[in-house]
Every structure is written in C-alpha cells, then in structure tokens.
Amino acid sequence: MGAVPEFSRAMLKPLGAPAGRIECYIEVPFDLGEKRCYPDGLIRVSRGSRTWVALxxxxxxxxxxxxxxLENYLDIAKEQGFDALITISNEIPSVAGQHPTTVDRRKLRKVSLHHWSWTYLLSGAVMQKEHRGVSDPDQAWVLGELIRYLEHPKSGALELDDMGGGWVAVRQAVRSSTLRATDKSAPEVVSRFDALLRYASLRLGRRLGTDVMHALSRRELADPTLRTQSALTSLTEEGTLSGAIRIPDAVGNVHVTADLRASQVTCHLDIDAPRQGRARTRVNWLVRQLKDAPGSVRIEAFVANARGAGATELLERVREDPDSLILDPTKEIRRFRVEMSQPMGLKRGRGRGAFIDSFLELLDAFYSDVVQTLKAWSASPPKLRGEAEPEPTSLTSTSLSSQDGA
Structure with a gap:
C-alpha cells in the first residue's frame, strides 16, 4: 500500500480517503482502558491540512x-479520532458493502467499518498492474510480487472452496421435497451461494480487466434481507439457487441458476432482437454471432404480445433450419434467450465433482462462447436520397422535388 501509490489510491478512494501522501504501519500499540491492543496495521493519508486514518x-x-x-478497535478509533476500521480476511460477504461480522451499530456513528476479502485485494492488484498500469517499473515489480505471494497456496489468501456444512443436507432435502424455510442450514447455503456469485464476479473481472459485479436491485442493495428472503423462497419452493452477474458493455446480465432437483447448472442471457426485417432475418442475425458456439446451446425466441415460453430449439438445429424458431411468421420476434447448461457437481468443496468448480467452469465457457461474441443490434443510419436537378427556369407544378426519387 505504501510502495505503490496507484494501487493504494484505487483501494482507498472508495472508502473516502483523499489522494495524498500515504504512510503505513504495523502493530501500533493503543491503550483501551486497562488493556493494551495491537491492531495489525494503520494507514494514514495526508493531503494539505486533512488527514485520514484507518486501523x-x-x-x-x-x-x-x-x-x-472489532468492537475494541472501533472504540480505539473513536477515541483517537480516526476515520475507519478496515478488516481483511477470506470471508466474502453475500452483498457488496456488507460486513461479514455483526457489530454494535452504535459504534459506527463516528467510525466507518469496511471489509476486503483477500480475493478482492488480489483482483484489485491484478487489475491495477495488468490492465490500468503502474507508471514506475520498480513499483510495478513490487505489485507483481504481491500478486505472486497472494496466489501461492500457502499464503493464507484462500479462494472460496466450501459451500458450507449444510450443503449436502440441504441438497438432499430439496431432492426429497422436505426442505422448509425454517431449516437452519438453508440461510447458510443461500449466503454461500451469493458469496460464490461475488467470488465469480471478482475472478472474471480479474481476467477481463473490468469491474464485474453481482447484479442486485436497488431495493436489495438498500436492504440485503430482501435478497436473502427471495432466495430462500426460491430454494424451498422451486429447489433453485439463482443470481445475476453484470459485466460492463455486455448485451445483458448473465443469469446463473443451480437446479438442485435436476442437478444442473444453467447460464442464460437475454438479448433484444433487431427491430427491422422478417422473423427469419432476425434469427439469422443471432445465429451469425454464435458461429463458434457449441451446438448444444439452447435458443428461445419470444414474440411481441405473447405470454409464457417461446419457441425453443438447439443451436445446431437452428443453424440447419432457422424456421424452427418461428412458430408464426406474421408475429414479430422481440427478444432471444441464449442458454447453456451442464451437470452440477454435488460435493461441497473444490475439485472434481464439486459444485463450485462446475459453476465456475460453466460461467467461463458461457462467457467465452456466447457473451463476448454478442453485440446489440443498432439501426443503420438513413441514406441520402438523390437530389433533384436544378431547373434553369422558374418552378412549375411538374418540376422535380426531393420527394420524386432519383
């Protein structure tokens, strides 16, 4: 943080720190009553007369x-007039901005509490070095060594590698239709799934060099309990866990659904159809963009003013016969859904046959084969009509005008 200003600025700016001189310290001692406390670190940013400090x-x-x-450190920060407490661990909260540890809200009136997962820090370091750039070569080398260290399996910076102790029991209860919303393991599984969505977003963003986010509505961001409740309802009533990932400049959000009854993971994306041309022309427009996608990709076409499911067919069949997606040529196709599925891993951890690995593998394949190849349709600009030849004499009722064509 102290050696690479571009990296520290990228990490601290969202927390409210000014752009200024950065000083970093470790294990600074503080007295709290009769106790002596040693927070792991202290960051001080100075700009003019303003100073921002975080434990x-x-x-x-x-x-x-x-x-x-954490509550002891919040008390210390309040006594010292510090601005924030930053925590770093392998815990990934289910909602961005939410802290994984519950503390007394009264202690946050004067001091803000922020959390970085090691995955988030690693993603930030990779994006700064590989995509945004570091101006000084020595500083770039230092940041590269941090990345090398964090990626080492013995660094203590772990990837998300467990769906929790209740995963197997919940999955079996869903299969037998005995899961209830009151089951203690269900909220843990929902929270782990949302953490997996955030982890997958950070992982994909690190590879793309952009900020990939777990897509939530404004209401869910304001009140995370709404997301938890809706996910619990979906799990208990339908046996599914689902969420969406927002990728900058993609044609739409990537929706991921884990069907615990069918033991299947699915990714899908919706894309608006062209507003011009016949139904077959619109289907061919989509098929041309999916020329390298596997034939097992499923396409669904939705027509205007229709409810329920649309015409559905595999891509390999649509390539041979575009009319297989057209039930009624007189109706206008307004939207397509492109979907890819694969069997779901059952194990709670990582490795062969694990749920997390099957989830990440499908997301990677769907992005590379489908999402990055799709572009939204845009209308062609209008063309100039042929201009009328000038009349040497005064205009008459039979003179050419701009409405008469070439």
Whole structure:
C-alpha cells in the first residue's frame, strides 16, 4: 500500500480517503482502558491540512473475524479520532458493502467499518498492474510480487472452496421435497451461494480487466434481507439457487441458476432482437454471432404480445433450419434467450465433482462462447436520397422535388 501509490489510491478512494501522501504501519500499540491492543496495521493519508486514518485487522486461512476484537478497535478509533476500521480476511460477504461480522451499530456513528476479502485485494492488484498500469517499473515489480505471494497456496489468501456444512443436507432435502424455510442450514447455503456469485464476479473481472459485479436491485442493495428472503423462497419452493452477474458493455446480465432437483447448472442471457426485417432475418442475425458456439446451446425466441415460453430449439438445429424458431411468421420476434447448461457437481468443496468448480467452469465457457461474441443490434443510419436537378427556369407544378426519387 505504501510502495505503490496507484494501487493504494484505487483501494482507498472508495472508502473516502483523499489522494495524498500515504504512510503505513504495523502493530501500533493503543491503550483501551486497562488493556493494551495491537491492531495489525494503520494507514494514514495526508493531503494539505486533512488527514485520514484507518486501523487494519487481518485474518488469514480459515480464521474468522471476532466481534469483540472489532468492537475494541472501533472504540480505539473513536477515541483517537480516526476515520475507519478496515478488516481483511477470506470471508466474502453475500452483498457488496456488507460486513461479514455483526457489530454494535452504535459504534459506527463516528467510525466507518469496511471489509476486503483477500480475493478482492488480489483482483484489485491484478487489475491495477495488468490492465490500468503502474507508471514506475520498480513499483510495478513490487505489485507483481504481491500478486505472486497472494496466489501461492500457502499464503493464507484462500479462494472460496466450501459451500458450507449444510450443503449436502440441504441438497438432499430439496431432492426429497422436505426442505422448509425454517431449516437452519438453508440461510447458510443461500449466503454461500451469493458469496460464490461475488467470488465469480471478482475472478472474471480479474481476467477481463473490468469491474464485474453481482447484479442486485436497488431495493436489495438498500436492504440485503430482501435478497436473502427471495432466495430462500426460491430454494424451498422451486429447489433453485439463482443470481445475476453484470459485466460492463455486455448485451445483458448473465443469469446463473443451480437446479438442485435436476442437478444442473444453467447460464442464460437475454438479448433484444433487431427491430427491422422478417422473423427469419432476425434469427439469422443471432445465429451469425454464435458461429463458434457449441451446438448444444439452447435458443428461445419470444414474440411481441405473447405470454409464457417461446419457441425453443438447439443451436445446431437452428443453424440447419432457422424456421424452427418461428412458430408464426406474421408475429414479430422481440427478444432471444441464449442458454447453456451442464451437470452440477454435488460435493461441497473444490475439485472434481464439486459444485463450485462446475459453476465456475460453466460461467467461463458461457462467457467465452456466447457473451463476448454478442453485440446489440443498432439501426443503420438513413441514406441520402438523390437530389433533384436544378431547373434553369422558374418552378412549375411538374418540376422535380426531393420527394420524386432519383
């Protein structure tokens, strides 16, 4: 943080820190009553007469943040007039901006509490070095060494590698239709799935060099309990876990659904059809963009003023016969859905036959084969009509005008 200003600026700006001189310290001692506390770090940013200070608490491996410890550090920050407390661990909250540890809200009146997962820090470092750039070569080397360290399996910066202790029980309960919303394991599985969506977003964004986000509505961002409740309802009533990922400049959000009854994971994306041309022309427009996609991709066509499902066919069949997606040539196709599925892994951890790996593999394949090849339709600009030849004499009723064509 102290050695690479571009990296520290990118990480600290969203927390409200000014752009200025950065100083970093470790294990600064503070007295809190009769106790002596040693936060893992302290960051101070100075710009003119303004100073922004944050304490830092770090956990590695499977160690989790402790409420009592964080509340002590919040009290210290308040006494010292500091601005924030930053926590770093392998915990990934289900909603961006939400802290994984519950603390007394009264202690946050004067001090803000922020959380970085190690995955988030690694993604930020890769995006800064590989995509945004570091002006100084020595600083770029330092940032590269941080990336190399965090990617090492013994660094303590772990990837998301577990769906939680209740995963197997919940999956079996869904298959037997015995899962209830009151089951204690269900909220944990929902939270882990949303954490997986955030992890997948950070992982994909690191490879693309852009900010990929877990897509939530404004209401869900304002009140995370709404997202939790809707996900619980979907899990108990339909046996599915679903969410969306927003990728900048993509034609639409990527929706991912895990069907625990069918043991299948599905990715789909909706794209508006062209507003001009016959139905067959619109189908061919989409098929041309999917020339390298596997034939197992499923396409669904929705027509105007129609309810329910549309005409559905596999891509390999549509390539041979575009009319297979057209039930009624007189109706206007307004939207397409492109979908890819694969069997779902069942294990709670990572590796062959694991749910997390099957989820990430499908998302990668769907993006490379479908999402990055699709472009939204845009109308061609109008063409100039032929101009009328000038009349040497005064205009008459039979003179050419701009409405008469060439």
């Amino acid at each position: 830092v608490e770090v956990k590695t491996g499977r160690n989790e943040l402790a409420t009592a410890q």
